[in-house]
Amino acid sequence: MSITQQYLLDTHRARQLGEPAPPAPGEHDWQVVREWHDRRQFRAVLAGHPTHGRLRRALRRWRSLWPRALG
Template structure:
């Protein structure tokens, strides 16, 4: 059974029981990524290491680089 089929089955079951539907698959993925990044930064600070910036900052530095 795929994720989509399981979601549809759970949504149908919740509707028939009068409960709220579960969140759709993939709804909270960005929130999980942000929390993982924040945890990584927090652990780096506790260990005394500099916090690395993300890909966006690296690309911005590369773009501003003199030619």
């Protein structure tokens, strides 16, 4: 059963029981992504790591080593 079929079945059941319809699939995706990002930042703070800029800093460090590696 696909997500759409399950959603339609749940909506039909809710309508028959007089309950509010469930949220549509994908309606809260951005909220989930935001919460996941916040949780990663929180864990980084607890571990004593910077919360952002880690990738850029790693690339800068790698780029600074590149000329010496060719040398």
